[in-house]
Amino acid sequence: MKLRLQGPFGKHGVTKYLFVIHMHISEGILSAPVLTGGAILTTIGTALGLKKLDYDRLMTTAILTAGFFVASLVHVPLGPANVHLLLNGLIGVTLGWAGFPAILVGLLMQAVFFQYGGIVVLGINTFNLAFPAVCSFYLLRPFLAVSGRKRAVAAWLGGFLSVLFAAVLTAFSLTLTDRGFMGTALLLVIGYLPVMIIEGFITMFTVAFLSKVQPEILSFKG
Amino acid sequence: MSTPRFVSFVLICSFFFVAEAYSHGVRVFAWVEGESIQVEAAFRGGRPAGNAKITVKTGDGRILVRGLTDDHGLFRFPVPEEAKRAEIDLEIIADSGPGHRARWLLEASDYLKSPIISDSIPIDSGKKTEPGREEGHHPENEINEQTLRRIITEELDHKLDPIRRQLQKNRDRVGIRDITGGIGWILGLAGIAALIKIRKKEK
Numbered sequence: 001m002k003l004r005l006q007g008p009f010g011k012h013g014v015t016k017y018l019f020v021i022h023m024h025i026s027e028g029i030l031s032a033p034v035l036t037g038g039a040i041l042t043t044i045g046t047a048l049g050l051k052k053l054d055y056d057r058l059m060t061t062a063i064l065t066a067g068f069f070v071a072s073l074v075h076v077p078l079g080p081a082n083v084h085l086l087l088n089g090l091i092g093v094t095l096g097w098a099g100f101p102a103i104l105v106g107l108l109m110q111a112v113f114f115q116y117g118g119i120v121v122l123g124i125n126t127f128n129l130a131f132p133a134v135c136s137f138y139l140l141r142p143f144l145a146v147s148g149r150k151r152a153v154a155a156w157l158g159g160f161l162s163v164l165f166a167a168v169l170t171a172f173s174l175t176l177t178d179r180g181f182m183g184t185a186l187l188l189v190i191g192y193l194p195v196m197i198i199e200g201f202i203t204m205f206t207v208a209f210l211s212k213v214q215p216e217i218l219s220f221k222g
Numbered sequence: 223m224s225t226p227r228f229v230s231f232v233l234i235c236s237f238f239f240v241a242e243a244y245s246h247g248v249r250v251f252a253w254v255e256g257e258s259i260q261v262e263a264a265f266r267g268g269r270p271a272g273n274a275k276i277t278v279k280t281g282d283g284r285i286l287v288r289g290l291t292d293d294h295g296l297f298r299f300p301v302p303e304e305a306k307r308a309e310i311d312l313e314i315i316a317d318s319g320p321g322h323r324a325r326w327l328l329e330a331s332d333y334l335k336s337p338i339i340s341d342s343i344p345i346d347s348g349k350k351t352e353p354g355r356e357e358g359h360h361p362e363n364e365i366n367e368q369t370l371r372r373i374i375t376e377e378l379d380h381k382l383d384p385i386r387r388q389l390q391k392n393r394d395r396v397g398i399r400d401i402t403g404g405i406g407w408i409l410g411l412a413g414i415a416a417l418i419k420i421r422k423k424e425k
Contacts, residue, residue, distance in 0.1 A: 026248075026323050055419040062412030066405045073396060105411055109404035114396050 025125055025170065027118035031177040038124025038173065045100035045130055053098040060217055061098050064091050068106040072116060085195060089162030090203045092133025093144060093155060094210065094217055099133040100126065124173055132165030144218055147211065152204050159203030163196040164189065248274065250316035250324045251390060254301070254333045255379045261297040262387075263316040263324070270295030274318035278302070280310045291316070301333050309334060 030038075053061060064087075071085040091099040104126045110116040117125050136158045143154035171185035210217045248271050252261045259278075263271040276297045278287035286305060291297045305312060309330040317323050 028325070029323055050415075053415075053419075055416065055423055058412050058416050058419065062408055065408045065412075069404050069408060070401060073401070105408055109407055113400040113404045 025117065025121050025128075025174065027120050029177065030121060030124060030173060034173050034176045035120060035124055038121075038127045040123070042100065042104060042123040042126040042130070045097070045127065045134070046104050049095075049097040049100035049102075052096065053101065057095075057098065057217075060214075061095055061102050064094060065102040065106045068103060069109045072110055072114065085199060085202070086129060086163055086166065087199065087202070088129040088133045088166055089136055089159035089199050090206055091130075092136045092162050093140060093158040093203065093207065095133075096137040096141075097134055099137070100130045103130040103133065128169040128173060129162075129166050132162040132169065135165060136162045144207065151211070152208060155207035156200035156204040158207075159199035159201070160196045163192055163199050167192045248316055248318045248324045249390070250274075250276075250314060250326045251386070252312075252314045252326050252328045253379065253383075253386065254328075255298075256376055258298050258300045259312070259314075259328065259333060261291070261299075261314055261316070261326075263291050263295045263297070263318060264390075271316065271318045274316045277315045277317070279313045279315065280305070281313065286312070305330070306334070 068087045068091055071087040074085045088099070088103060091102055095102055104122070107117060107122055107126055107129070108119075111118050111122060139161070140154040140158045143150050144158075145151075167188040168185055171188045174184050207218065248263060248265055250261060250263045252259055254260075261276050263274040263276065265271055270291075270293070272291055272293040272295055274291045274295065274297075276287070276289045276291060277285055278299065279285055286302045287299045289297050289299060302312075304310070311330050312328040312333075314326045314328060315323060316325075
């Protein structure tokens, strides 16, 4: 956790740290106020998400949750970093607020079955991933309704920006407990750059695919 | 493509990705080797965590030892005198980057059991009698027994080491069972949500 940045990227060079960075903050790192804040925000988001989630979209939500759950096992070995997919952007653009319960359940399962993160940090981890997802939903939704290049670009941006914003939020929650925001943020953003690009494409292709096979997925309102 | 076909497409895709997968995150474990404590930090799946910060604490939070792991994720330190005297359980924490931290509790009984620590005198006299070759000497037999015990413990530590690692590795492995289990839960929860929603809809 303590980065000890010296010079541009620290004593051991940035690569030493990059491959260990990911967005499941372990237990025993964050302070109680950060944990509580995260839990409260996630509770609100989840309640809103569940309220807005209607019956017809439950299956889509479940499938995307399963996808999110499994995506964490897909490591991206690009460059020095070895980080895994998040798919929060895809969840965001397709589910909107329902992304909160989806990511919450996904992270819970990852904590139980893969020992990622943990139960205590579930709230803050969910918020860090789901809030960017909801943001990209509102930001990019208008462009996803139209077909063609605009939609492709918007979908790509959805994947890219959601990971970027999640990295910034994660850095921010670590900062609230510990230290220098810029250093942590920089490491997380650089570390996740390959994931951002890849998630952009995954979201783009998935949205293109969905628009062909299940156009109704993309035509609902938040 | 209909919904069921879409579902199966997604599920098949997900299995394609995860044939051999490990969860990550750092883990740490420690064991006694001779007179020192060996700490190993590794990522789940076995990749060693070099440069991880190791902190050894007592139960009440006092820091006894600090250090960094080498490239093999190993860090070795002598059993602290203070811990030996007071028989404190040691909490060993490995920290390897933002959000990664793991702990391991080494109980006092673990490192105190090691005969080396408790009997420094017989070992010395054991070494002295060896070149003398005084056969049939009774004290020598006793000493030899202790030396033998020490050697056996050391050897066992050494031989058990890979097994310990393997056990740890297996525990960290994410199997197809974990994945199916998780997906099953997700679908189950969706089912419950569907039941609740449809009941509300009917009303």
